[in-house]
Amino acid sequence: MKDLLSEVKSNERIAENIYMITLTLPEDAGAMHGGQFANLSTGNGQHLLRRPLGICKVDGSDISLCYQVKGGGTRYLSTVPAGAKLQVLLPLGNWFDLEEYKSVAVIGGGVGIFPLIRTVAENAPQKDFYCYMGFRNKNAVCLLNELSGCKKLTVTTDDGSYGAKGNAVEAYLREADNIPAEAIIACGPPIMLSVLKRELSQKGFKIPCFVSLEERMGCGMGACLVCVCRLEDGSNARVCRDGPVFSIQDVKL
Amino acid sequence: MADLSVEICGVRLKNPVIAASGTFGFGREYNLLYDISVLGGISTKGMTLEPRLGNPVPRIAEGSSVILNAVGLQNPGVDYFIKNDLKFLMTKGVTVIANVAGKTLEEYGEICARLDGLVHMIELNISCPNVHAGGMAFGIKPESIEEVTRISKKSLSLTPLIVKLSPNVESIPANARAAERGGADCISLINTITGMAIDLEKRKPIIANNTGGVSGAGIKPIALRMVYEAAHAVRIPVIGLGGITSGTDALEFMAAGARAVQVGTANFTNANAMPNIISEMNSWLDAHGIKDVNQIVDTLKLN
Numbered sequence A: 001m002k003d004l005l006s007e008v009k010s011n012e013r014i015a016e017n018i019y020m021i022t023l024t025l026p027e028d029a030g031a032m033h034g035g036q037f038a039n040l041s042t043g044n045g046q047h048l049l050r051r052p053l054g055i056c057k058v059d060g061s062d063i064s065l066c067y068q069v070k071g072g073g074t075r076y077l078s079t080v081p082a083g084a085k086l087q088v089l090l091p092l093g094n095w096f097d098l099e100e101y102k103s104v105a106v107i108g109g110g111v112g113i114f115p116l117i118r119t120v121a122e123n124a125p126q127k128d129f130y131c132y133m134g135f136r137n138k139n140a141v142c143l144l145n146e147l148s149g150c151k152k153l154t155v156t157t158d159d160g161s162y163g164a165k166g167n168a169v170e171a172y173l174r175e176a177d178n179i180p181a182e183a184i185i186a187c188g189p190p191i192m193l194s195v196l197k198r199e200l201s202q203k204g205f206k207i208p209c210f211v212s213l214e215e216r217m218g219c220g221m222g223a224c225l226v227c228v229c230r231l232e233d234g235s236n237a238r239v240c241r242d243g244p245v246f247s248i249q250d251v252k253l
Numbered sequence B: 001m002a003d004l005s006v007e008i009c010g011v012r013l014k015n016p017v018i019a020a021s022g023t024f025g026f027g028r029e030y031n032l033l034y035d036i037s038v039l040g041g042i043s044t045k046g047m048t049l050e051p052r053l054g055n056p057v058p059r060i061a062e063g064s065s066v067i068l069n070a071v072g073l074q075n076p077g078v079d080y081f082i083k084n085d086l087k088f089l090m091t092k093g094v095t096v097i098a099n100v101a102g103k104t105l106e107e108y109g110e111i112c113a114r115l116d117g118l119v120h121m122i123e124l125n126i127s128c129p130n131v132h133a134g135g136m137a138f139g140i141k142p143e144s145i146e147e148v149t150r151i152s153k154k155s156l157s158l159t160p161l162i163v164k165l166s167p168n169v170e171s172i173p174a175n176a177r178a179a180e181r182g183g184a185d186c187i188s189l190i191n192t193i194t195g196m197a198i199d200l201e202k203r204k205p206i207i208a209n210n211t212g213g214v215s216g217a218g219i220k221p222i223a224l225r226m227v228y229e230a231a232h233a234v235r236i237p238v239i240g241l242g243g244i245t246s247g248t249d250a251l252e253f254m255a256a257g258a259r260a261v262q263v264g265t266a267n268f269t270n271a272n273a274m275p276n277i278i279s280e281m282n283s284w285l286d287a288h289g290i291k292d293v294n295q296i297v298d299t300l301k302l303n
Ligand SMILES: Cc1cc2nc3c(=O)[nH]c(=O)nc-3n(C[C@H](O)[C@H](O)[C@H](O)COP(=O)(O)OP(=O)(O)OC[C@H]3O[C@@H](n4cnc5c(N)ncnc54)[C@H](O)[C@@H]3O)c2cc1C
Pocket: A037, A049, A050, A051, A052, A053, A054, A055, A065, A066, A067, A068, A069, A070, A071, A072, A073, A074, A075, A111, A114, A115, A213, A214, A215, A216, A217, A244, B061, B062
């Protein structure tokens, strides 16, 4: 974990309301795995909090983060030009550890696809990935070329304007019994993850499933206890440090 | 290099920069980023007798140049701290301040008794606006401030007592004097200012607790005024905080009468905020030919 003054190499729109920002790090910050995130300053002094964004691509000393413009911080971020300097704390949190699995189902919804892209990139082609990626509509579809290492890629949109109509969880469930996946990894909106948990629970959790959670953060490194989620055993866990990746059976969703 | 060391009620700090309670945990995480022994001190996350799970999420929101939080004193309990984190902190060569809270007067007395002699200082959180049952009630009126201070002080024979004042009150000078009468060795201020952030689309407060404590750069002018008022109302030393982001911010608080400062929210904006502040203080003092930071204390000249 390092807090570095990085240089913005590029910051471009890649789909409707979605941008990819590539930062050149001034020094090595260690290995960065899919699921881990960066806490990025927006560059506007009025935003005292950094924005947690999943690490999406790593290329030497360049790292790319993809973000949806939602509120004031990401809106400001989308105006930051190449050449600007932004403070970034990384890498943070744990990651999708797939060491034990050869074949993995990947379920992503919305901005949840970005950390999954890094996981696929760092593990393919040694592992077989069966990917189910859901977007709002065809204008939101992006980065599919980054998933070319997958064994199989299914794209869904809510309105059917690209790929199959429906969401990524439905697409996975349709094929679940016909793919040889030994584990599932998933990232997406809370409602998607809770539906996934309910469905898997009904089937008796046949294979392990790991999900990456989102929560509002302060420090991003485990000190302030702002970002907790509730575990099934009644205790709290810090999304930024004990997570963001948890076993779906351990977290209340 | 100016001499940055300060002394507060008999405790020597290598510099006046202390991590503010609740933003720095027990120091372990930030110690992965930099050696926390460069700091003057660390005020721990607020502790209670029993472990607490705290408030539901979201616990944080942002305003313009401020943040709001309502963590609700999630902590593992004082006994867990003594068993698992105390030794780590005490071997770091920083002044260790245990920040504590209670639901009743007796709890304040009991938690102070358990920590007496184990840490360098104890800081009473009588102002945390987040917990329905505790906190706020003690910190509003001078009478209850005096009472909670007296009970806590009675349990302490070895460790100096800091009382941390709330800004959500009628009179800072009256409350500062009440803490002094109750036997406080030192005062720190300010804790967070109660506020609200709203999601207009949902017509709902963003923070699950509805209200949260406002902190960060935007509250500095309010904090400076209150620190000035407190420092001129009592003889005991005052530790100033609220919105400190830079070395010059810290020196402004000292000019207003503070003997040391704490830094909270700035750690979120910039994880290396405190080491930077220490070196900025040094540079400013050097540039002004001042050899000892104590020469800045209480040098404010009113118009
Ligand atoms: C571990 C992790 C990884 C993430 N990865 C990505 C990613 O790769 N791409 C992406 O587009 N989004 C990602 N998010 C969500 C992203 O952090 C928020 O969308 C973003 O912070 C919103 O900021 P804003 O300035 O648009 O909103 P504002 O409303 O201005 O933000 C105000 C505050 O709330 C926080 N906040 C608001 N919504 C969220 C949220 N959903 N999750 C966490 N904090 C929030 C902000 O960080 C900020 O502190 C991730 C979140 C987490 C926790």
